[in-house]
Amino acid sequence: MPLIAIVLAAGVAAPTDAYLDQSRARWEQFSKQIWGYAETGLHEEKSAKAFEDLLEKEGFTVTKGVAGMPTAFVATAGKGEPVVAILAEYDALPGLSQKAGEPKKDPEKEGAPGHGCGHNLLGTAALAAGVAANRARIEQKLPGTIQVFGTPAEELLLGKVFMLKAGSFDHTDIVLTWHPEASNQVVTRPRLALTATDVEFFGKTAHAAAAPWLGRSSLDAVELFDHAMSLMREHIQPTARIHRTIKNGGLVPNVIPDYAKIQVWLRDQTGAAVQEMLERMRKAAEGAALGTETRAKVTVLASGRDPINNEVIGRTMQKHLDRIGAPKFDEKDQEFAKAVQKEVGAEPSGLSTEIVPFGPNHGGTASSDLGEVSAAKPLAELNVVTRPMGTAAHTWGQTACAIHPLGLKGMDVASKVLGATAVDFLQNPKLVSDAKAEFARATKGKPYQSPLAMDAKPAVY
Structure with a gap:
């Protein structure tokens, strides 16, 4: 020995x-x-x-x-x-x-x-x-x-x-x-694998009372995206986690915001499972942008595997x-x-x-x-x-x-x-x-x- x-x-x-x-x-x-x-x-x-x-x-x-x-x-x-x-x-x-x-x-x-x-x-x-x-x-x-x-x-x-x-x-x-x-x-x-992301939406400003039809609200896009992610929770593995916080939702109510950002963290047991969720999340962002006539950008901030x-x-x-x-x-x-x-x-x-x-x-x-x-x-x-x-x-x-x-x-x-x-x-x-x-x-x-x-x-x- x-x-x-x-x-x-x-x-x-x-x-x-x-x-x-x-x-x-x-x-x-x-x-x-x-x-x-x-x-x-x-x-x-x-x-x-x-x-x-x-x-x-x-x-x-x-x-x-x-x-x-x-x-x-x-x-x-x-x-x-x-x-x-x-x-x-x-x-x-x-x-x-x-x-x-x-x-x-x-x-x-x-x-x-x-x-x-x-x-x-x-x-x-x-x-x-x-x-x-x-x-x-x-x-x-x-x-x-x-x-x-x-x-x-x-x-x-x-x-x-x-x-x-x-x-x-x-x-x-x-x-x-x-x-x-x-x-x-x-x-x-x-431990769970994790990918942290920023999801940003870019729209057009306008006076919210005088001419709202001229604007395209990035906050609307964030809300639509967040709803899509909430629905997605029913269709992910029980081991998965989705967390989010709105980092920027506009500055004042009477200006339609041309910029909004929501931060989303995705977790699951493996990096591969997180990557699959990330691709689904990208589709949700693209859909929200399409529905609100805004532009979406997804940025990976950090990532750690299991x-x-x-x-x-x-x-x-x-x-x-x-x-x-x-x-x-x-x-x-x-x-x-x-x-x-x-x-x-x-x-x-x-x-x-x-x-x-x-x-x-x-x-x-x-x-x-x-x-x-x-x-x-x-x-x-x-x-x-x-x-x-x-x-x-x-x-x-x-x-x-x-x-x-x-x-x-x-x-x-x-x-x-x-x-x-x-x-x-x-x-x-x-x-x-x-x-x-x-x-x-x-x-x-x-x-x-x-x-x-x-x-x-x-x-x-």
């Missing part, structure tokens, strides 16, 4: 565990700092700088402003193969500000952003794991390279997709990531999750969790303290740009409890939990699992080759192709 298997079977601490225990206060403080910044996608200036500065102090070479995004970076330490990457995210969500310590909705600043997806925890655990793995690499004189990817604007499905397009992952062998959740598990269920979860990497993560165990929540943590659950109408069952065994269909369905990374490189994702059972991300409740001790305890477990897993792949070349072989089978050897147009530029939408 290989040494790594003996160590794991015996439950012996990984070389990264002691350092992460000793430096825990450092990472908790860093996470609180990022929580306080709460910057939305492509505007994470303070957050990205904090990550970059710390990594440089730890001896990483940091390439900044990657792929045309000022808040994207790649930090590298070591040389040669294998190249093990850990993904960090740090973007917040609009409108989810929340006062620390409050188990009910109470914005710190009305309308301001907040970490309603826990990316302050996600990014910090990735950072801590990368630093810990690199220290272990140096101490044990291990071959290989540690990378920490600073991937902005995950909520817009932009950062990783543009970094892939720019070649940032070209030399990476293994990719590790995690996400705050309500369960402790390794993800084996594919992830390919690598079992070799996932099982390695699972061994460390089993060894480290669930976050050790105390009575105050459980009381806070139950108070949040009561506030949102969920069963007051508190926080999960169980480890889900490795198996099929574990994980949520929310879309992520990590799906694109998984189509280019072997990748696995971990979930660790950072919010109560029965509650959702993208809410004030997750923002509250992301600054609470319960969230920080989940972050600590995640950093240990990621750090130890990274060292395993530095120590064991066969693990790397096995993960790559599985990836080759899953992708049938097809090279990665970006969903982005050649001239696509990252932008907030």
